[in-house]
Amino acid sequence: MDLKFIGFVTVIVLLLSVISGCIENGRDVSWDTGDKDKQQDTLVDTENDTASPAEPSVNDTQEEPDSENYTPEPPYPEPEEIKQIHGDWDEIDSGGSFQREFNWSYGGYKWSVTMEFFPETYELYKNRSRERDYDLFVSDPYDDELITDIVNHLTKAGKETGLDDTELSYLVVSFVQSLPYTSDDVTTGFDEYPRFPYETLYDNGGDCEDTSILVSALLAEMGYGVVLIELPEHVAVGIKCGEDFQGYYYMYEGRRYCYLETAGENWPIGEIPDRHKGQEATIIPVHKRPFLDIDFTARYGYTPRDVYVDVNVSLKNLGSEKAENTKIYVALQTSDTSKVWDDIESEYLQVLPEAGYNYYVKNLHAPAGEKFRVYVRAYGDNVISDESVSAWVTGGSV
Incomplete structure (x- = not known):
């Protein structure tokens, strides 16, 4: 049996930045009850925030507030200052890198892929929020280079072996299916801990949502339409297929997606474990979007x-696409939530993936x-x- 070897090195460097913007004064409201010195102090990035965010507190006295109650302790950025994320990851020290070899069988051949990984990059991924939908792990822009490299090298090697387009997709699927299954509670201590593609490969495996995320990213890069299929305590992939394709499928927006x-x-495309047949499924479309x-x-x-x-607002884009012309709106709502006692909003911000702002507003009043x-x-x-x-909140108590 022939041995096919594919060697390549993947290095992923995260470069996160924020586009500078500006802020504006708030809008007066018709039910304003008196003079105020309302101020939106600053927008600052969440990575290099030089201001210490104020914790919630209550001044339960009824005396006129003095400036000390409303001026954060220095150092504090000047009003209308927006600071840009500089990022500590512009350069990754490759001295601590290691290589991992992945071996599996498909189509009568043994395949081997060698990748290089960096602990510093892995730590950056670990520090990213898990509070995002599964599809945003698939479309994550910081995995694009990794995903493209894998697809390019597997496709090239597969074509040299004589595989057709359908067989190439199975080659990619078989690569991910060969990864060891590891449960989140054992490997991370969390009941649910979805991984980015880089993490799954770095960890040499994952559970069902991790391998589904990785396969979806690879197939999408190859041009296939994919969705994620969320079942009770399980996640799988749906790959867009025609009416002549035999196998188990789900309908989504008038199109068939065969189970993977x-x-x-x-596991071939279209074959589903018996325990999942007939279970209620949630179809999660995959595309780049801000969140x-x-x-x-x-x-x-x-x-x-x-x-x-x-009010100290923290905003972060956990999505895979820039949030365009974004404003932050802050208000004191009345008991009739269609009205406000006071409000203010920022000017337009362009918020890149993983970028964040802190937005400070002072002296809103009711x-x-x-x-x-x-x-x-x-x-x-x-x-x-x-x-x-x-x-x-009512009157003088919180």
Whole structure:
């Protein structure tokens, strides 16, 4: 039996940056109850934030607030300053790299792929948030170089062996199916810990969502239409197929997607384990898109007439595409949530994948004794975040 060897080295360097933008004054509202010195202090990146975000606190006195209550301790950026992420990963030290050889069989041949990995790069991946949908692990732009290299080398070697296009897809699938199955709770200590493609290969395996993410990324790079299929306690892949293809499939937006099992060897496209037949499935489309994660803390101060609120918003794009012309909106909603006591928004921001901003707003206010809550949302031309709200506050208590 012939031995086919493919050797290549993959080095992934993460370069994260933010496009600088600017901020504007807030909009006055018709039910303004008095003079205020409302200020949106600054937008700063979350990697090099020189300001210490204020923790939620309550000033339960009824005296006129002085400036000390509302001025963060130095060092604090000047108003209207936006700082750019410089990134500590512009250069990766290759001294600690190692090589891993992957071996498997397909089509009467033994195949071998050797890749080089870097612990520093792996640590960068480990520090990235898992609070994102599965499809965003597939379309992650920082794995593009890795995925392209694997596809190019496997395709080249497969064609030299005489494989046709369908067989090339099976070659790629068989590579991932050969990876050892490892459960998240054993390898990471978490019940669920989806991995980026780089991590799955670095760790030499993963569970069903990890191998499904990796296969989906590879097949998408080869030009196949793919979706993720989420079943009870299981994730698999759907590959777009024609009506003449025999096998188990799901319909999504009028198209057939044939089932592909990635957790285990020698599963052909269209064959599904018996335990998953007839189970309710959620189809997850795969495409590049932005995804904004937003959170905030608030600090309250009180006078006999007003309640003043400082809000510190954290925004990060956990998606795979730039969030274009994005604004951050902060308001104190009335009990009728269609109205606000006070509000403000940033100017347009261009938020790249993995980029983030801190947005500080000072002295939003509502009348004492009136019910309100803090409301925060980000929106842009191609994205809108989930809303984030505080508990309801009334008058002089939180």
